[in-house]
Amino acid sequence: xxxxxxxxxxQCLLKKHLTNYPDTATEEERLTYIRxxxxxxxxxxxxxxxxxxxNRILTLQKEMFDQFVDYTDIKKHFNQLMLEQEDWIYADISxxxxxxxxxxxYVMKGNYIDFGVLSDVNSEKLMELLSQAKDQTIDExxxxxxxxxxxxxxxxxxxxDNCGEIVLDKLLIRTIKSQFPDLQVHVIVRGGHALNxxxxxxxxxxxxxDLVKVIGNGTCLQGTxxxxxxxxxxxxxxxxxxxxxxxxxxxxxxxxxxxxIYYLFxxxxxxxxxxxxxxxxxxxxxxxxxx
Amino acid sequence: xxxxxxxxxxQCLLKKHLTNYPDTATEEERLTYIRxxxxxxxxxxxxxxxxxxxNRILTLQKEMFDQFVDYTDIKKHFNQLMLEQEDWIYADISxxxxxxxxxxxYVMKGNYIDFGVLSDVNSEKLMELLSQAKDQTIDExxxxxxxxxxxxxxxxxxxxDNCGEIVLDKLLIRTIKSQFPDLQVHVIVRGGHALNxxxxxxxxxxxxxDLVKVIGNGTCLQGTxxxxxxxxxxxxxxxxxxxxxxxxxxxxxxxxxxxxIYYLFxxxxxxxxxxxxxxxxxxxxxxxxxx
Numbered sequence: 311x312x313x314x315x316x317x318x319x320x321q322c323l324l325k326k327h328l329t330n331y332p333d334t335a336t337e338e339e340r341l342t343y344i345r346x347x348x349x350x351x352x353x354x355x356x357x358x359x360x361x362x363x364x365n366r367i368l369t370l371q372k373e374m375f376d377q378f379v380d381y382t383d384i385k386k387h388f389n390q391l392m393l394e395q396e397d398w399i400y401a402d403i404s405x406x407x408x409x410x411x412x413x414x415x416y417v418m419k420g421n422y423i424d425f426g427v428l429s430d431v432n433s434e435k436l437m438e439l440l441s442q443a444k445d446q447t448i449d450e451x452x453x454x455x456x457x458x459x460x461x462x463x464x465x466x467x468x469x470x471d472n473c474g475e476i477v478l479d480k481l482l483i484r485t486i487k488s489q490f491p492d493l494q495v496h497v498i499v500r501g502g503h504a505l506n507x508x509x510x511x512x513x514x515x516x517x518x519x520d521l522v523k524v525i526g527n528g529t530c531l532q533g534t535x536x537x538x539x540x541x542x543x544x545x546x547x548x549x550x551x552x553x554x555x556x557x558x559x560x561x562x563x564x565x566x567x568x569x570x571i572y573y574l575f576x577x578x579x580x581x582x583x584x585x586x587x588x589x590x591x592x593x594x595x596x597x598x599x600x601x
Numbered sequence: 602x603x604x605x606x607x608x609x610x611x612q613c614l615l616k617k618h619l620t621n622y623p624d625t626a627t628e629e630e631r632l633t634y635i636r637x638x639x640x641x642x643x644x645x646x647x648x649x650x651x652x653x654x655x656n657r658i659l660t661l662q663k664e665m666f667d668q669f670v671d672y673t674d675i676k677k678h679f680n681q682l683m684l685e686q687e688d689w690i691y692a693d694i695s696x697x698x699x700x701x702x703x704x705x706x707y708v709m710k711g712n713y714i715d716f717g718v719l720s721d722v723n724s725e726k727l728m729e730l731l732s733q734a735k736d737q738t739i740d741e742x743x744x745x746x747x748x749x750x751x752x753x754x755x756x757x758x759x760x761x762d763n764c765g766e767i768v769l770d771k772l773l774i775r776t777i778k779s780q781f782p783d784l785q786v787h788v789i790v791r792g793g794h795a796l797n798x799x800x801x802x803x804x805x806x807x808x809x810x811d812l813v814k815v816i817g818n819g820t821c822l823q824g825t826x827x828x829x830x831x832x833x834x835x836x837x838x839x840x841x842x843x844x845x846x847x848x849x850x851x852x853x854x855x856x857x858x859x860x861x862i863y864y865l866f867x868x869x870x871x872x873x874x875x876x877x878x879x880x881x882x883x884x885x886x887x888x889x890x891x892x
Binding site: 316317320321324328329337340341344345348351352 | 608611
């Protein structure tokens with residue numbers, strides 16, 4: 311299996327976390343923190359990727375400096391903001407010539423709400439991106455394969471990523487279910503606080519459990535690392551005919567796993583724009599067999 | 602002894618060197634380079650400081666990528682540029698009320714020519730700083746102590762730093778010798794290529810050996826690390842009544858050594874401006890007993 315870790319992510323995480331300690335930290339604490347950060351960034355086991363490493367760094371910061379950013383209010387804000395957009399977006403999806411295609415376009419653009427990758431997430435940019443959803447290109451071959459898979463599938467799992475955008479995930483599921491009413495759909499959210507990623511609490515705020523069965527994955531990583539998630543979540547994924555995976559973190563932690571995963575995300579960093587030969591804030595639909 | 606190493610320098614060197622490899626480096630080489638860079642930045646023995654660490658990093662780059670910046674032309678350029686300023690500066694020094702004080706002011710400002718610390722060294726800024734030399738403040742107590750030491754001293758050593766500014770070092774020595782004709786003066790330059798630091802070749806270009814005895818220190822560090830330099834250079838330093846040390850690198854590697862060293866440098870990074878409670882491009886005269 312190809313490595314999920316790379317020098318680009320090492321540099322990016324260093325840039326973000328090298329001085330991420332309180333001003334009151336002593337010189338001895340700073341040097342200890344840097345040494346432990348270096349250890350984390352070098353002692354990476356095969357298969358591990360950015361979400362696993364970020365989680366170790368955040369744990370180090372919590373342990374050494376009791377430093378922890380609470381995203382509760384931010385998550386409530388973005389969930390509410392997106393709930394306010396739900397009606398017009400669903401009207402646009404429903405009236406489109408191909409509602410599933412349009413729902414996918416919104417889902418890709420909505421993946422902007424990512425406090426893990428972006429340093430400035432704001433409502434204006436989000437609204438601008440949503441207004442451009444209908445122009446979001448989709449790989450036609452992969453889209454056709456997804457439609458064929460959905461036609462023959464008995465069950466599907468959607469792996470959510472960030473808060474707020476789960477409103478769009480809900481609209482995608484609603485659209486898919488209206489076209490494939492017999493398809494059984496499960497949603498897997500994070501099992502605990504992972505920056506601004508959606509948890510069961512967020513799923514409840516946007517009414518996702520009224521539509522499908524939602525479970526936490528048993529971990530608080532900003533991704534889905536199969537060796538670490540609960541048996542229930544892993545079984546669901548391994549038995550799914552089709553998996554839709556949202557966001558860069560899920561892509562980074564799942565790529566090369568061999569499951570029938572369709573990845574949907576917005577490219578938000580150099581590594582992704584280079585890898586997919588595209589520009590910042592362009593959405594990608596791909597499948598694990600092509601990555 | 603206090604540590605010569607600190608978290609600020611770790612961060613600065615990482616910022617400068619983390620991606621300092623050729624574009625053609627493979628992913629495996631990049632990860633190996635980063636790991637070895639981390640090792641260098643954590644395996645630091647007591648007493649070691651930035652010049653020693655930088656030298657290890659440059660050696661790593663040379664070894665892995667055959668990457669080496671040749672400063673020969675840059676050094677010739679700045680030596681020549683400063684030789685062209687020699688006459689008007691020496692005239693200004695000679696006509697000053699206190700020539701040694703004025704010579705020290707020039708020497709501090711000239712320490713700008715530092716490719717190790719600054720990312721953009723240019724002639725315009727150098728000329729601007731030299732034109733401000735007469736306004737450069739000097740710690741009066743330390744200046745008085747230096748004058749008293751020179752009065753009673755039998756021998757003095759000057760440790761040079763960068764190319765170009767050694768013309769000013771020469772003028773300082775000439776000025777001191779005119780006031781203290783019996784004082785024996787030695788100059789120690791780097792023993793080999795250390796970025797743009799002055800070596801024997803540069804000393805010859807500016808005519809320093811016509812005035813005083815000049816020796817190389819036997820190493821190619823951007824500083825003076827006592828355990829590493831030649832016995833001849835170390836003996837000279839240990840037997841000197843007064844030592845004048847130029848530049849940040851010499852300060853970083855010699856501080857706390859206990860010799861009677863007067864440090865002269867221009868503050869060119871945050872660590873120095875914070876430590877000496879001053880602003881960028883301000884000169885400092887201090888002594889090892891006060892650092």
